[in-house]
Amino acid sequence: MQERNVEIAIIGAGTAGLSAWQAARQYHDEVVLIEGGEPGTTCARVGCMPSKLLIAAAESAHQAGNAAGFGIRVGNVDIDDRAVMARVREERDAFVDSVLDSMRRIEPANLLVGNARFEDANTLRVGNDLRVRARTIVIATGSRPHAPGVFEPAGDRLIDSDAVFEWQTLPESLAVFGAGIVGLELGQALSRLGVRLRLFGKSGSLGPFQDPVIRDYAERIFNQEFYLDPAADVDTIERDGEQVVVTFRERGSDRHLTERFDYLLAATGRRPNLDNLALENAGLALNGEGVPLYNRFTMQCQRADGEASHVFIAGDASQELPLLHEANQQGRIAGHNAGRYPERRAGRRSTALSIAFTDPQMATVGLSRDEARQRFGCDGIAEGGASFEDQGRAVVMRQNRGMMCLYAEHGSGQFLGAELFGPRVEHLAHLLAWALEQKMGVERMLEMPYYHPVLEEGLRSALRDLNRALLQGPEMGERCLEYGPGG
Numbered sequence: 001m002q003e004r005n006v007e008i009a010i011i012g013a014g015t016a017g018l019s020a021w022q023a024a025r026q027y028h029d030e031v032v033l034i035e036g037g038e039p040g041t042t043c044a045r046v047g048c049m050p051s052k053l054l055i056a057a058a059e060s061a062h063q064a065g066n067a068a069g070f071g072i073r074v075g076n077v078d079i080d081d082r083a084v085m086a087r088v089r090e091e092r093d094a095f096v097d098s099v100l101d102s103m104r105r106i107e108p109a110n111l112l113v114g115n116a117r118f119e120d121a122n123t124l125r126v127g128n129d130l131r132v133r134a135r136t137i138v139i140a141t142g143s144r145p146h147a148p149g150v151f152e153p154a155g156d157r158l159i160d161s162d163a164v165f166e167w168q169t170l171p172e173s174l175a176v177f178g179a180g181i182v183g184l185e186l187g188q189a190l191s192r193l194g195v196r197l198r199l200f201g202k203s204g205s206l207g208p209f210q211d212p213v214i215r216d217y218a219e220r221i222f223n224q225e226f227y228l229d230p231a232a233d234v235d236t237i238e239r240d241g242e243q244v245v246v247t248f249r250e251r252g253s254d255r256h257l258t259e260r261f262d263y264l265l266a267a268t269g270r271r272p273n274l275d276n277l278a279l280e281n282a283g284l285a286l287n288g289e290g291v292p293l294y295n296r297f298t299m300q301c302q303r304a305d306g307e308a309s310h311v312f313i314a315g316d317a318s319q320e321l322p323l324l325h326e327a328n329q330q331g332r333i334a335g336h337n338a339g340r341y342p343e344r345r346a347g348r349r350s351t352a353l354s355i356a357f358t359d360p361q362m363a364t365v366g367l368s369r370d371e372a373r374q375r376f377g378c379d380g381i382a383e384g385g386a387s388f389e390d391q392g393r394a395v396v397m398r399q400n401r402g403m404m405c406l407y408a409e410h411g412s413g414q415f416l417g418a419e420l421f422g423p424r425v426e427h428l429a430h431l432l433a434w435a436l437e438q439k440m441g442v443e444r445m446l447e448m449p450y451y452h453p454v455l456e457e458g459l460r461s462a463l464r465d466l467n468r469a470l471l472q473g474p475e476m477g478e479r480c481l482e483y484g485p486g487g
């Protein structure tokens with residue numbers, strides 16, 4: 001058995017682990033990064049990047065198919081699925097290579113290969129032949145797809161999102177389970193690429209939305225394009241030959257249908273990679289799901305005796321907000337504090353921001369309606385909104401579907417949060433997140449410049465409505481007279 005003593009050991013060379021390494025390396029030379037799986041990060045290999053590549057191809061097919069609405073005929077849209085998937089993988093590989101290139105900065109001696117697990121609070125076994133003793137440890141082991149046992153009858157026709165990006169060609173049909181962001185992004189993209197598809201959700205939840213008004217609206221809009229039941233009633237899942245047979249109650253009716261699919265895609269959530277770490281040997285306090293208790297500003301874990309530990313956690317492993325920018329930020333905070341240990345500093349946590357790259361896009365910023373109500377009371381918040389259906393620029397682009405729900409605090413007029421569903425709302429969500437970071441009030445947000453004709457004018461309409469609900473500021477005049485057509 002080889003033995004090694006180091007200052008800091010970081011488990012997992014994903015986004016969080018890499019940013020932790022970069023931060024920790026500023027304090028010590030002996031910082032090892034341990035990777036037990038495939039290097040290159042979940043984001044680049046099987047997450048953000050390949051999913052957006054697939055979505056980009058799907059959008060292209062969709063736009064070609066809808067060109068007639070502008071008076072442009074492109075003939076039959078012929079989808080070469082082999083070419084689509086080849087491009088997804090080719091560009092995906094380039095993103096992975098760019099990560100691997102940047103990892104070459106790490107001294108080879110400090111990059112350890114093998115699965116790590118705790119032997120005691122300061123000792124890790126890496127693979128079978130190496131023991132690493134570290135003064136501080138960062139857990140950045142990410143997460144993996146999780147499929148409930150009820151899908152087992154599907155056998156090898158049960159797949160997860162990782163497998164989709166390895167397809168050489170697309171299947172004819174697919175049953176997608178899970179109406180979270182993964183299910184919606186991949187489901188809509190595959191449907192637009194010609195896959196016959198049904199999407200079955202659970203308990204009515206839909207992507208990142210919490211506000212029932214926008215959730216119900218989005219459900220209706222998606223159903224104009226593909227079958228989506230966020231509260232599906234599924235009777236049986238069986239395997240017959242090379243197909244999966246699903247019997248379910250049809251959305252909005254009492255009819256029970258039986259349908260055959262080539263695959264069942266489980267998009268039913270992700271589990272943190274903590275179960276292979278032998279955390280019971282680490283002396284940490286764990287919550288009911290086996291996740292270490294930690295401080296979200298220092299990313300420092302708590303020991304079983306309640307004291308602050310020398311172990312830190314970051315990224316999807318923390319189960320807080322499984323998003324790339326969060327993994328990055330948490331990794332940086334954990335790395336700096338592991339480097340400074342036993343000193344520690346509170347890191348800056350930015351405004352909550354989540355975007356689903358569906359069409360229309362879905363986004364949430366800051367507090368949800370329920371969170372705002374809990375914090376300020378039902379009478380303490382004002383709600384406003386606007387539709388994209390008559391929004392000038394959205395009409396011009398034939399993308400006039402969607403709505404926005406915005407929340408602010410009564411009295412102070414402070415903007416609190418929003419849920420957005422509409423064309424390219426990724427950009428509006430950023431504007432709102434930046435406004436929240438600046439602690440802007442609704443009136444001040446309305447004083448910002450708005451070009452014409454742009455989608456931001458739709459946001460201005462929602463802010464005007466919110467201002468009206470706050471009973472603040474001047475009475476707003478008629479929109480068209482005040483701002484021009486579609487403004």
Ligand SMILES: Cc1cc2nc3c(=O)[nH]c(=O)nc-3n(C[C@H](O)[C@H](O)[C@H](O)COP(=O)(O)OP(=O)(O)OC[C@H]3O[C@@H](n4cnc5c(N)ncnc54)[C@H](O)[C@@H]3O)c2cc1C
Nearest residue numbers: 012014015016036037042047048116142315316322323324
């Ligand atoms: C389909 C999909 C699409 C997504 N799209 C987006 C998006 O558009 N925008 C966005 O913000 N987020 C998106 N995400 C989420 C984002 O990809 C993750 O939040 C992020 O990649 C998590 O980074 P991480 O460092 O925590 O984990 P990872 O990148 O998974 O890194 C963890 C590493 O730890 C290693 N490891 C695990 N256990 C051990 C062990 N015991 N010993 C050694 N090594 C170990 C793993 O092999 C892995 O390399 C998407 C996710 C998916 C699945």
Ligand SMILES: NC(=O)c1ccc[n+]([C@@H]2O[C@H](COP(=O)([O-])OP(=O)(O)OC[C@H]3O[C@@H](n4cnc5c(N)ncnc54)[C@H](O)[C@@H]3O)[C@@H](O)[C@H]2O)c1
Nearest residue numbers: 177178179180181182183200201202205268269322355356
């Ligand atoms: N654009 C992005 O930023 C992006 C894209 C993809 C993933 N992600 C991240 O990855 C995380 C994981 O995404 P996800 O969609 O896999 O998980 P999720 O937890 O967000 O959604 C899983 C969904 O599956 C449903 N579900 C659970 N069991 C089910 C069952 N038996 N039948 C039907 N539905 C069932 C749940 O109700 C939930 O709606 C997300 O939370 C998100 O943070 C982000």
